[in-house]
Amino acid sequence: MNPALNAVRVGLSRGWIEFKNTFGNFGEVIGGYLLTPALFLAIALFTADSTVEGGGTPLGAFLMASGVTMLLLLLGTITIAQVVGSEREDGTLLRSRVVPDGMVGYAVGKTWYLVTMSALSLALMLVPGIILIDGFAVQGVAGAVTLAWVCVLSLLAIAPIGAVVGSLLSNPRTGVGLLMLPVMGLTGVSGVLLPIAVMPGWLQTVAQVFPVYWVGLGVRAAVLPGSHAAAELTGTWQLPQVAAVLALWAVGGFAVAQWVLRRMARKTSGSRVQQAREQAMQRGY
Amino acid sequence: MADARARSVAREVAHGVPAEAAITVRGLRMNYGTTEVLRGVDLTARRGEVVALLGPNGAGKTTTVEILEGFRARSAGEVDVLGTDPARGDERWRSRIGVVMQSWRDHAAWKVRDLVDHFGRFHAPYAEPGRPRPYDTDELLASLGLEEQSHKRLRTLSGGQRRRVDVALGLVGRPELLFLDEPTTGLDPQARRDFHELVHRLTDEDDTTVLLTTHDLAEAEKLADRVLILAGGRIVADGSADRLSSLVGMQSEVTWSVGGVRHVHATDNPARYVAGLYREHGDAVTDLKVLRPSLEEVYLDLVQRSESGDADRAAAEFAEEIR
Numbered sequence: 001m002n003p004a005l006n007a008v009r010v011g012l013s014r015g016w017i018e019f020k021n022t023f024g025n026f027g028e029v030i031g032g033y034l035l036t037p038a039l040f041l042a043i044a045l046f047t048a049d050s051t052v053e054g055g056g057t058p059l060g061a062f063l064m065a066s067g068v069t070m071l072l073l074l075l076g077t078i079t080i081a082q083v084v085g086s087e088r089e090d091g092t093l094l095r096s097r098v099v100p101d102g103m104v105g106y107a108v109g110k111t112w113y114l115v116t117m118s119a120l121s122l123a124l125m126l127v128p129g130i131i132l133i134d135g136f137a138v139q140g141v142a143g144a145v146t147l148a149w150v151c152v153l154s155l156l157a158i159a160p161i162g163a164v165v166g167s168l169l170s171n172p173r174t175g176v177g178l179l180m181l182p183v184m185g186l187t188g189v190s191g192v193l194l195p196i197a198v199m200p201g202w203l204q205t206v207a208q209v210f211p212v213y214w215v216g217l218g219v220r221a222a223v224l225p226g227s228h229a230a231a232e233l234t235g236t237w238q239l240p241q242v243a244a245v246l247a248l249w250a251v252g253g254f255a256v257a258q259w260v261l262r263r264m265a266r267k268t269s270g271s272r273v274q275q276a277r278e279q280a281m282q283r284g285y
Numbered sequence: 286m287a288d289a290r291a292r293s294v295a296r297e298v299a300h301g302v303p304a305e306a307a308i309t310v311r312g313l314r315m316n317y318g319t320t321e322v323l324r325g326v327d328l329t330a331r332r333g334e335v336v337a338l339l340g341p342n343g344a345g346k347t348t349t350v351e352i353l354e355g356f357r358a359r360s361a362g363e364v365d366v367l368g369t370d371p372a373r374g375d376e377r378w379r380s381r382i383g384v385v386m387q388s389w390r391d392h393a394a395w396k397v398r399d400l401v402d403h404f405g406r407f408h409a410p411y412a413e414p415g416r417p418r419p420y421d422t423d424e425l426l427a428s429l430g431l432e433e434q435s436h437k438r439l440r441t442l443s444g445g446q447r448r449r450v451d452v453a454l455g456l457v458g459r460p461e462l463l464f465l466d467e468p469t470t471g472l473d474p475q476a477r478r479d480f481h482e483l484v485h486r487l488t489d490e491d492d493t494t495v496l497l498t499t500h501d502l503a504e505a506e507k508l509a510d511r512v513l514i515l516a517g518g519r520i521v522a523d524g525s526a527d528r529l530s531s532l533v534g535m536q537s538e539v540t541w542s543v544g545g546v547r548h549v550h551a552t553d554n555p556a557r558y559v560a561g562l563y564r565e566h567g568d569a570v571t572d573l574k575v576l577r578p579s580l581e582e583v584y585l586d587l588v589q590r591s592e593s594g595d596a597d598r599a600a601a602e603f604a605e606e607i608r
Contacts, residue, residue, distance in 0.1 A: 001409060001410040002410065003376060003410040003411070006406070006407070006409060006410050007407060009406075010403065010406045010407055013403065013406075014403060017395065017399055017403065018394075021394040021395060022394075024394050024438065025394065087391070090389050090390045090391040091386060091387075091388060091389055091391040092391040092392060094386060094391075095386065095391060095392070095404065095454065097356070098354070098379070098382075098384040098386070099379070099380075099404050099407040099408065099458065100376035100377065100379045100380040100407055100408065100410075100411055100458075101376050101407055101410075102404075102407055105407060268356075269351050269356045269357060270347060270350075270351060270356070270386055270387065270466055271347045271348070271351065273386075273387075273389065274347075274387065277389045
């Protein structure tokens with residue numbers, strides 16, 4: 001039996017068990033899976049009669065595309081940072097370190113957990129959206145393919161950022177809250193909730209450096225009518241640029257993240273977990 | 286002086302060790318910045334032996350164990366664990382070692398059986414002839430009295446049950462060497478007694494070497510073949526609990542009264558002194574008492590003084606007393 005292959009298999013089952021375990025807690029199901037889609041669906045339904053300025057795209061459909069983008073961003077930043085931060089602190093990571101090839105299993109497990117959880121979350125957003133919201137539809141086979149690669153590449157581009165933040169935070173619970181600020185700020189100026197065309201020029205330029213804008217653009221290309229492209233900055237979907245920018249972030253992010261995560265894993269030990277535990281007891285959470 | 290004596294005790298034991306040592310440590314040092322936590326630790330554990338590393342909080346027990354487990358880089362010294370330097374231990378080496386960690390809230394949503402089975406599977410490629418890896422999950426859970434909990438989630442378990450899950454996770458790879466760090470901290474007396482029985486059973490059945498850390502002398506006496514006392518960054522005593530007891534307190538305190546007047550005398554040979562008293566005073570001797578400090582008293586004194594910030598002097602004087 002090849003140890004590395006075995007560890008990958010065990011890791012996949014770890015991811016699957018963790019995915020199944022998310023259903024063990026009613027609050028987690030509501031907060032983790034249903035809240036965001038329900039929120040966006042409700043807003044989209046209420047604004048069904050309006051259209052986006054300029055393009056004639058139904059506002060509800062535009063907001064559902066925003067919802068999909070937001071979901072990808074939250075999964076890649078907050079969810080990952082929370083998981084990495086708390087599992088470093090509570091000893092989950094350390095347990096994987098004490099078994100042979102455990103870190104391979106842990107990494108594979110976390111990746112698979114993210115994939116399965118994201119797939120379900122996205123399905124919960126997409127399926128009711130397509131059924132209920134006028135103008136929100138996967139644009140044929142080409143749209144489905146675009147949606148698939150945009151989602152995968154988006155998570156690859158963002159997840160390393162979440163992982164790095166999670167491994168650097170000293171207290172994952174308050175720290176993750178702080179991470180919300182830049183994520184929300186960046187989302188606000190990146191054309192996710194408001195068309196980017198209303199932003200001043202310099203802000204448009206800044207927004208295009210970060211992955212958020214490109215995630216949103218890729219998602220809109222997959223789920224909004226082709227006519228909406230006219231409302232984008234260049235009047236086109238710029239899919240090659242979407243792929244290029246996200247791939248660049250993914251490659252750079254992975255290089256940094258694997259270094260930071262290795263360092264974090266090396267530094268984890270029983271006494272550090274103990275220390276975190278005592279601090280948490282003192283804080284009371 | 287005291288240091289030299291402590292070291293000579295350690296060396297004496299070390300030299301009696303056959304080639305079959307599971308752990309050999311020579312001159313282990315650890316500095317954090319300018320703080321010296323370990324100042325030349327020597328210790329040995331033979332295969333199949335249960336060794337307790339006893340010492341006050343902050344004595345460096347956990348640091349020592351983490352170095353042996355390969356989780357911490359040392360400043361100096363030679364360390365050999367199952368024939369390998371832990372700083373260069375590979376995955377096969379890791380499969381031969383079991384670590385019983387103190388759990389907290391990790392894997393809270395996992396079911397007991399899922400978790401033990403999951404970590405066991407990592408060991409499967411490292412099975413050896415005569416040492417199948419991992420243990421059968423259900424057999425292991427049954428032997429730890431966890432059958433009824435096997436489909437419960439970890440967050441619903443009691444402290445004692447949770448601790449047994451920790452042990453199951455440490456054992457599931459059928460380790461040759463098991464590390465137990467403060468195994469009964471936070472357990473109630475009943476759970477603590479159950480845990481002690483469990484460790485006895487495990488070490489009797491399998492030829493597993495165990496190194497456990499504790500700050501509780503009674504626990505060390507109950508579990509270990511040999512007790513090493515770590516204080517002030519050094520091993521200040523090394524031997525079976527009985528041997529250590531016999532080393533303690535060469536001077537006994539004799540108190541008695543004659544004609545209503547109380548007397549106290551310290552002596553190396555209380556029996557002869559008492560015989561002399563009776564020769565001299567006959568039945569006029571009353572309230573006779575011979576007090577010999579127990580290992581427990583000497584150790585508690587060490588702990589108290591270490592915790593009140595006088596660790597180095599306390600360690601030196603302890604070594605003096607336990608010559």
